[in-house]
Amino acid sequence: MSNAIAVEMRHITKRFGPVVANNDVSLKIRRGEILALLGENGSGKTTLMNMLSGIYFPDSGEILVNGEPVVIASPRDAFDLGIGMIHQHFKLVDVLTAAENIVLGLEGKLDLKAASEKIAGICGTYGFDVDPSQKIYDMSVSQKQMVEIVKVLYRGADILILDEPTAVLTPQETDRLFAVLRNMREDGKAIVIITHKMHEVEALSDRVAVLRQGSYIGDMLTKDTDAQEMTNMMVGRSVSLNIERPEPKDPTPRLEVKDLTVRSAEGVLRLDDVSFTVNGGEILGIAGIAGSGQKELLEAISGLQPIERGDIIFHNPKKDKPVTFFHKSMRRVRELAKQGAFHDRQGKPVSFDGMSLGAIRKWVESGDVLFREDEIMDLKGKTPLEIRSLGVHLSFVPEDRLGMGLVGNMDMTDNMMLRSYRKGPEGFLDRRHPRALAEQIIEELEVVTPGTSTPVRRLSGGNVQKVLVGREIAYAPKVLMAAYPVRGLDINSSYTIYRLLNKQKEQGVAVIYVGEDLDVLLELADRILVLCGGRVSGIVPGRGADKREIGMMMTHIGGQKDAE
Amino acid sequence: MRNETKREPLIHITRRGMLPWYRAWAIRGGAIALALLVCALITTLVTHQDPLAVFASIFEASFSTQRRTWILFQNIAMLLSVSLAVIPAFRMRFWNLGAEGQMLVGGLATAACMICLRDIFPNWLVIVCMVITSIAAGAVWGVIPALFKAKWDTNETLFTLMMNYVAIQLVSFFIIVWEVPKGAGKIGIINQSTEIGWLPTIGGQKYLLNIIIVAVLTVIMYIYLRYAKHGYEISVVGESERTARYVGIQVDKVIIRTMLFSGALCGLTGLLLVGGTDHTLTTTITGGRGFTAVMVAWLAKFNPIWMIGTSFLLVFLERGAGQISTSFGLNQSFSDILTGIILFFIIGCEFFINYRIAFRHPGKNGGKAHV
Numbered sequence: 001m002s003n004a005i006a007v008e009m010r011h012i013t014k015r016f017g018p019v020v021a022n023n024d025v026s027l028k029i030r031r032g033e034i035l036a037l038l039g040e041n042g043s044g045k046t047t048l049m050n051m052l053s054g055i056y057f058p059d060s061g062e063i064l065v066n067g068e069p070v071v072i073a074s075p076r077d078a079f080d081l082g083i084g085m086i087h088q089h090f091k092l093v094d095v096l097t098a099a100e101n102i103v104l105g106l107e108g109k110l111d112l113k114a115a116s117e118k119i120a121g122i123c124g125t126y127g128f129d130v131d132p133s134q135k136i137y138d139m140s141v142s143q144k145q146m147v148e149i150v151k152v153l154y155r156g157a158d159i160l161i162l163d164e165p166t167a168v169l170t171p172q173e174t175d176r177l178f179a180v181l182r183n184m185r186e187d188g189k190a191i192v193i194i195t196h197k198m199h200e201v202e203a204l205s206d207r208v209a210v211l212r213q214g215s216y217i218g219d220m221l222t223k224d225t226d227a228q229e230m231t232n233m234m235v236g237r238s239v240s241l242n243i244e245r246p247e248p249k250d251p252t253p254r255l256e257v258k259d260l261t262v263r264s265a266e267g268v269l270r271l272d273d274v275s276f277t278v279n280g281g282e283i284l285g286i287a288g289i290a291g292s293g294q295k296e297l298l299e300a301i302s303g304l305q306p307i308e309r310g311d312i313i314f315h316n317p318k319k320d321k322p323v324t325f326f327h328k329s330m331r332r333v334r335e336l337a338k339q340g341a342f343h344d345r346q347g348k349p350v351s352f353d354g355m356s357l358g359a360i361r362k363w364v365e366s367g368d369v370l371f372r373e374d375e376i377m378d379l380k381g382k383t384p385l386e387i388r389s390l391g392v393h394l395s396f397v398p399e400d401r402l403g404m405g406l407v408g409n410m411d412m413t414d415n416m417m418l419r420s421y422r423k424g425p426e427g428f429l430d431r432r433h434p435r436a437l438a439e440q441i442i443e444e445l446e447v448v449t450p451g452t453s454t455p456v457r458r459l460s461g462g463n464v465q466k467v468l469v470g471r472e473i474a475y476a477p478k479v480l481m482a483a484y485p486v487r488g489l490d491i492n493s494s495y496t497i498y499r500l501l502n503k504q505k506e507q508g509v510a511v512i513y514v515g516e517d518l519d520v521l522l523e524l525a526d527r528i529l530v531l532c533g534g535r536v537s538g539i540v541p542g543r544g545a546d547k548r549e550i551g552m553m554m555t556h557i558g559g560q561k562d563a564e
Numbered sequence: 565m566r567n568e569t570k571r572e573p574l575i576h577i578t579r580r581g582m583l584p585w586y587r588a589w590a591i592r593g594g595a596i597a598l599a600l601l602v603c604a605l606i607t608t609l610v611t612h613q614d615p616l617a618v619f620a621s622i623f624e625a626s627f628s629t630q631r632r633t634w635i636l637f638q639n640i641a642m643l644l645s646v647s648l649a650v651i652p653a654f655r656m657r658f659w660n661l662g663a664e665g666q667m668l669v670g671g672l673a674t675a676a677c678m679i680c681l682r683d684i685f686p687n688w689l690v691i692v693c694m695v696i697t698s699i700a701a702g703a704v705w706g707v708i709p710a711l712f713k714a715k716w717d718t719n720e721t722l723f724t725l726m727m728n729y730v731a732i733q734l735v736s737f738f739i740i741v742w743e744v745p746k747g748a749g750k751i752g753i754i755n756q757s758t759e760i761g762w763l764p765t766i767g768g769q770k771y772l773l774n775i776i777i778v779a780v781l782t783v784i785m786y787i788y789l790r791y792a793k794h795g796y797e798i799s800v801v802g803e804s805e806r807t808a809r810y811v812g813i814q815v816d817k818v819i820i821r822t823m824l825f826s827g828a829l830c831g832l833t834g835l836l837l838v839g840g841t842d843h844t845l846t847t848t849i850t851g852g853r854g855f856t857a858v859m860v861a862w863l864a865k866f867n868p869i870w871m872i873g874t875s876f877l878l879v880f881l882e883r884g885a886g887q888i889s890t891s892f893g894l895n896q897s898f899s900d901i902l903t904g905i906i907l908f909f910i911i912g913c914e915f916f917i918n919y920r921i922a923f924r925h926p927g928k929n930g931g932k933a934h935v
Contacts (some may be wrong), residue, residue: 404807414799421796
């Protein structure tokens with residue numbers, strides 16, 4: 001194809017302090033072509049595109065649009081040149097309609113009717129499914145994204161940049177987006193998509209350009225390459241793209257969630273009658289559109305979210321434990337005995353019928369009255385601290401790493417201490433053990449950091465995640481919950497995380513993995529639970545699961561009535 | 565050629581990475597030198613005085629006589645004491661602007677003990693009562709906004725600020741109740757003849773006890789914030805409440821506990837002012853230290869040890885400013901101008917520590933112009 005060059009970036013360099021985000025990058029963007037910009041995290045893709053859209057200004061180098069050198073000092077300059085960028089986070093006003101959002105900020109007389117007609121025209125040309133009079137708050141994520149794209153087109157953009165557009169979409173929505181993008185390509189627009197997902201690159205793009213550590217590695221036609229070659233270019237060496245999935249060994253129920261119902265502080269139903277069981281030694285994947293209740297589910301299990309109804313029952317793999325009066329009163333002990341909760345060393349049920357209190361006390365204190373710990377561990381309504389003091393080792397890698405899992409301004413040692421600071425001498429902190437743990441994690445997980453006293457917010461995303469996961473694993477969990485643990489991570493770091501999760505699984509830990517990339521879930525999880533609007537849409541085995549089917553289950557309970 | 569007129573912006577600002585400490589301090593030192601230079605310039609231009617003489621008198625204000633040096637250290641000690649009191653709350657991102665009020669009620673409790681108990685208890689017991697009640701009063705004044713914050717998430721900045729005015733009115737009321745002589749509208753020196761409830765002096769130095777107490781407090785506060793579990797919890801709550809909840813810290817408990825502590829220390833400062841040095845109670849006895857402490861704490865980035873330096877700087881400048889206004893016949897406002905200039909430079913230089921300013925490259929631009 002000999003398409004006209006829309007944008008040419010020559011020898012662009014951009015630094016942030018000592019960090020070189022882009023180093024002498026030269027890139028051509030052609031009309032009538034979809035260019036996939038590939039690179040690991042921190043390779044400078046977004047920075048490069050932000051310089052085209054006027055958010056950053058290059059330290060050196062020049063940009064040519066339609067062959068003429070230009071200066072893009074602000075987003076307005078970019079608009080004037082026909083460059084439009086669709087960011088990962090939408091910038092729409094919820095209470096306005098699609099049409100109002102699209103014309104918002106434009107100069108000239110406000111004529112919504114004319115605008116709506118023009119919008120309808122754009123939608124007709126490219127196949128958008130946008131109703132100009134619909135309010136944004138009524139729209140799905142995918143519709144909002146369409147509005148963002150139409151907004152950019154409405155302003156006359158013919159060079160479009162999309163930053164990870166599929167991260168929040170279901171497979172069906174992704175297909176629809178791709179169809180629209182292909183139509184725009186046929187219309188001669190220049191399109192750049194930034195993405196991590198190889199199969200999307202292969203399905204959609206005409207050309208790929210690869211960045212690595214801020215430098216331009218090369219570009220080639222998509223049809224001349226494959227996922228393996230592209231990955232190797234991104235990483236700089238040969239990597240294996242297979243995710244291991246060992247067979248679960250001896251799976252026994254570990255955590256049972258029954259009829260769990262959770263409302264948000266505003267009274268909105270977030271989880272509705274959710275029931276499932278996770279086994280020790282398996283990875284349970286949780287799939288669903290963003291905001292289907294994943295966050296509430298994990299937070300409810302870990303005691304951070306008030307529960308309206310339902311039970312969370314933890315089965316401790318510890319077998320028998322003597323009953324003590326330490327946690328329980330005499331009355332409670334007798335009640336439990338009546339329910340048949342206790343047994344003796346021979347496994348026969350214990351009955352206190354007809355015994356005096358003194359005799360019961362003596363028997364219990366002899367340590368011969370036993371109970372199965374798992375029978376009475378209901379985590380419902382317990383605070384994280386109470387759960388811990390029960391001896392339940394529950395680890396949680398939250399979605400918001402620096403806002404919840406770690407403290408960005410603290411160093412690694414102090415972040416290790418978050419879990420363990422209550423130990424040690426009365427009143428004062430013990431930094432020795434946390435520091436040793438930090439050093440161990442740096443070494444074992446190959447964390448790149450100047451040292452244990454560097455604030456963790458200065459580390460890259462992948463290293464931050466290694467610190468967090470490392471800490472949670474060091475806690476020797478029985479249940480490990482991870483929410484989007486590889487979001488924003490590069491390939492290397494992602495595979496490190498998969499390996500760590502698999503290792504935990506092999507050690508008999510029950511792993512709950514909330515993911516957004518279905519391809520990864522299909523390769524990693526033993527079973528996949530699909531959430532849809534706070535309800536369980538279905539649980540399918542990970543081996544041999546069909547991606548389309550899961551996609552349908554994400555949008556409709558059970559997945560059966562998808563219109564397409 | 566439609567872009568011929570457009571040029572690269574003259575300057576653009578980029579964030580720096582971490583500067584090595586010596587470069588950061590070089591920038592700060594440079595800022596102070598520059599501030600003095602500007603001060604000298606303005607002095608010469610506006611007042612036609614010799615700037616060196618003006619600077620000399622700033623030093624004289626603090627160091628020319630032994631008495632002045634003692635007063636300097638007393639003022640530093642008092643300012644530092646309040647600043648120490650507010651930093652646990654500040655580290656928790658709880659903006660306690662009520663140190664004035666907490667100090668005042670501490671002072672009020674002290675004065676109340678001195679006046680009401682002087683005929684009942686022996687001196688030592690009066691002093692014990694003073695210590696207990698002043699600390700308790702400050703703690704109560706501090707914990708009220710904390711309770712509201714913890715239970716109903718009220719805005720602590722406004723709440724603590726308003727509590728100041730309640731305290732001032734309360735003190736005004738009791739000054740009239742206890743005024744000596746009747747109708748004077750002030751209390752005067754309490755127990756001047758008997759010295760009941762006057763804190764003891766060490767080595768005949770009126771201020772030494774206060775200075776020693778504050779020095780000890782500084783060390784304790786440093787250890788509390790850096791090495792105690794409480795201090796760690798405060799930092800975690802301040803950085804992110806969600807993280808605190810995630811690891812099982814009871815945020816409400818920490819807020820209340822910390823404000824009890826913070827208020828108690830303010831109350832203690834009130835005790836030192838009323839019982840230790842002034843032996844009287846006025847509505848202005850705090851001298852605005854509760855607000856100056858905010859600046860001391862911020863300039864020192866909430867580090868108790870650095871606060872020794874920043875409170876020295878502020879007291880030194882304030883006393884110097886007062887001195888030049890008397891010895892050169894300049895208006896008090898002029899000394900405020902000088903203090904303002906110096907603080908402006910000190911605070912402003914933090915921008916240059918965090919950001920780098922890049923100018924347009926002339927060579928490259930020339931290349932662009934002819935295209």
